[in-house]
Amino acid sequence: MRADLLDEAIPGLDEAMAAVDAGDQALVAGLLRPQPAQVAALTELADAVAATPLAGRVAEAVEKVAAGAASEDHFVAIAAARTALLGSVHDALTARVEEATGRSGDAGIASAAREARSPNVLAAARSWLSDLARAGWRGIDHDLVSGAGQVISAMLPDPALRRLAALLDGFAAELAASCPGAALDRVPARRWGDLWSRAMMLTLSAGAVPAGTATGRVLPLGVDLHEHATAAQAQVHAVFEPSDGGPPRLVRASVSVPKPDTVLGAGIWQLLRPHLSLLAAVGDGRSMDLDGMPVTEEGDLVWDDEHARPGAAADAFATARVALATATAPVPAPLDRHPARIAVPVFLEGYTVDKDGDALTFTVAGHRLPVDTDRVPSAGPLTPEAVAASGACIGLLRWDDGTFTVQPLAVETTIKKKAVAVHAGAWAGGTTDKNGVKAEKAATDAVTVLRERAGRLLRK
Amino acid sequence: MSDGRGPDWERSSTARVLPPARPRKLAKVPFVELADGRLQGVVSSGSDIGRVYVSSVEAGSHTFACSTNNNRPCGGARGMFCNHILAMVNEAVLQYGGERVARYLKVEPDEPTGQAIARDMMSTRPSQGDSAAAATVFSQFLRHLAYLELPPTTAPLPEMQWFPPTRAVV
Structure with missing residues (x-):
């Protein structure tokens, strides 16, 4: 870059x-x-x-x-x-x-x-x-x-x-x-x-409605999470390779849901998980095969599990190294254009990392690029420490108040002398991680209490 | 960039205005909020599974009220905060952080704990209000529960780009 x-x-x-x-x-x-x-x-x-x-x-x-x-x-x-x-x-x-x-x-x-x-x-x-x-x-x-x-x-x-x-x-x-x-x-x-x-x-x-359909292979790059007190959205960024041999394209697949403000962290993944099978595919490092999936001209797949089935293994870093550079970027609808919407998947490696307090900066080919680790969801294994120790990064290039930043979606780093990939959205589809399981249990309890209260009080 | 640490807050599209709530156990106090100039919430009855108490404390005056969802007065709230109100204050501190709760209620406790905040409010001998707010609070709670029943969508919501998560803890 x-x-x-x-x-x-x-x-x-x-x-x-x-x-x-x-x-x-x-x-x-x-x-x-x-x-x-x-x-x-x-x-x-x-x-x-x-x-x-x-x-x-x-x-x-x-x-x-x-x-x-x-x-x-x-x-x-x-x-x-x-x-x-x-x-x-x-x-x-x-x-x-x-x-x-x-x-x-x-x-x-x-x-x-x-x-x-x-x-x-x-x-x-x-x-x-x-x-x-x-x-x-x-x-x-x-x-x-x-x-x-x-x-x-x-x-x-x-x-x-x-x-x-x-x-x-x-x-x-x-x-x-x-x-x-x-x-x-x-x-x-x-x-x-x-x-x-x-x-x-x-x-x-x-806003835009689906203008066509997508048939081919979708190779996930990572998951971007958005949330406020009473709504959450997960967006999977991916490279789509049409089966007709057309040029690969960048696509997104989203799922969102309103939520009570006490459902947080892993609880958000639990609400979103059942409605987008692609979230599990990201965690498992798999591609998915699409057949006639609705897609907007803005590059948003409007996901319906009927049009998707699990595909072959696909490592996000392999996708980022091989397929990302050749994929074309979608164009947002005229009214939707705004700098805050810029979230362009990029692959970075060979950078050095500077740490100043909580602020991380990658120096890429001699140029400094601030790293926005604050956007990395806390219900996941990717931490600012892992980003600081990384050698390669899949991220989203963003812009706010005059400055470009990169938001990490996944990094390659060394843990206990072993090279590993750590994904921000690794828990989106479920997890066996010890901390993750604990967070899932607490979130399940919270939703159980609310559903019990709702069942008893709401329809009276 | 104002300080080299990120964008100028007033000129940032993604300035964080509300710190995220913190997870807490919901069994005892399923609902608490800082709204309408009150700390208000719903506390499950310890003895009757079908009963809840609707509690509130007004910011500033600390006028308090507690009654059941069927509008019967709480026996414990005679002239002073009952256990339901104390539980609600404690859970609000867990959810929003003690500083935010204290600021909202306009108290300056020695430490930002539920106990200290409640003690501070009680020291001014607040008066007991009527249960006029109870119906509003209870319907807020039902509205809150109804969020669990709303359908998800896989159509994109581009405006959620303005609501990134944050790792900052309150």
């Missing part, structure tokens, strides 16, 4: 992020009765999209906000401007990653997403998001934040609305824990700006 390219400045990026920051600062104080400084900040955001088809609508929105007369449509326009800017940053970063990894993206653009259905509950979500924008992060209180509860409860049972429901649930929990906003020491302005504008966009567009 040309790690040197990851350090080089990208033309226009700082300017785009400055406009995003300006918009985020306007949201900190709220848009109900904006001060001149906030109007100026929003104008900066509007100016940044002045040469795009959004120009007219965003300029009008800023005018209405300045006059204290903004309605939902105007907040949507502001969210769209922010989304467009970050989309352009995503594209510039992705182009740089392709240069650095020598991998090319799939040609073409993922087609536009389907329109969202369930108009009533989506309108209710939009109305709550508009109230948030009016109040600003400094103006949030318990009454305002709890307004999301009913909307979320109405959405959660419908898997088609799960994207927005899981996002709002995680977002509202953070806001609730931060009330009253007036007393906050500091505000996660970028993050809440992201979550707010993502949610706003999702009230209008439900």
Whole structure:
């Protein structure tokens, strides 16, 4: 990998992020009765999209906000401007990653997403998001934040609305824990700006649907876990080799589930495990054979066990060494482009490791690449210590606030003079590891208690 | 990067706002939360498997309440915290960490333990509230249990990229 390219400045990026920051600062104080400084900040955001088809609508929105007369449509326009800017940053970063990894993206653009259905509950979500924008992060209180509860409860049972429901649930929990906003020491302005504008966009567009099917062999690279208090998602990154001899592609397979906040660690794997047989294949070092598996243009397999069966042994490091470099990368749907979504599988070896307190850095071909060990799930055998002692690493290249990092999915390291591979997601499919078995037992007990309580109290 | 140790928290898309809860045994206190300006939760009855107590302590005033899910007052909560409330405080400390619980309840105990937090709150002789909140707390608990019944999906949720796990312990 040309790690040197990851350090080089990208033309226009700082300017785009400055406009995003300006918009985020306007949201900190709220848009109900904006001060001149906030109007100026929003104008900066509007100016940044002045040469795009959004120009007219965003300029009008800023005018209405300045006059204290903004309605939902105007907040949507502001969210769209922010989304467009970050989309352009995503594209510039992705182009740089392709240069650095020598991998090319799939040609073409993922087609536009389907329109969202369930108009009533989506309108209710939009109305709550508009109230948030009016109040600003400094103006949030318990009454305002709890307004999301009913909307979320109405959405959660419908898997088609799960994207927005899981996002709002995680977002509202953070806001609730931060009330009253007036007393906050500091505000996660970028993050809440992201979550707010993502949610706003999702009230209008439900995202990509499977556009085709995949038949061939899927070779897992590793498992990436996401979680907030009441939802978790595991995503398997893999190389897909079509049986028709077409070029290999990078794909993902996901499974997610809402959860009580007391189900944690190994308990999350237990909830997810039954619904994605690929998780067990990762732990066992096996490939899987697909026949007609639905797949989106974004490279997401929409897993259904009926279309998959266990395949031959496939070592993730062999896949990473041999097949990864030749696989093409999928292109995200236009509205989904955002730097936080960049998670590009990479294979690194021949690096040196620097440790400064808890911070690890790989030096790859003379260039420093910070290692994000914090994202490695604690319910697994991969530890920061194992990463620090590693000689080869399968990871996800990510970007946040101006810096590329690598999140380890698996490493090759030496334990008791033996070379071993340690996977972050090794416990996803189950484990015989002593600590793992203990964690599994505790998690099973927790779920048993909750199910017993639910059985006794819920249906009365 | 502000300090060379990672992104600037205010300008990070994946800034960690909520520390993750810690696993705990749920048999005695199946549910506890810091919400609506209260520490509130549900405590299983030691004697009747079909009964639970709904307990709460208000942040700041420390006004407390405890009653059964059928809205009968708890016999132990006469003028002072009952054992259900004490158990709830202890379990909240296990789940959220003592510092977060103390901060939420607006107490400054000598040490961030459940005992010290409860002692601190009781030292101000808080008043006993009515059980008006009990219905809300109980329905929150049922909502919480209902999460176990929600179907999983294998359609991707790209927004979960904003919610990475963290190894940090509270």
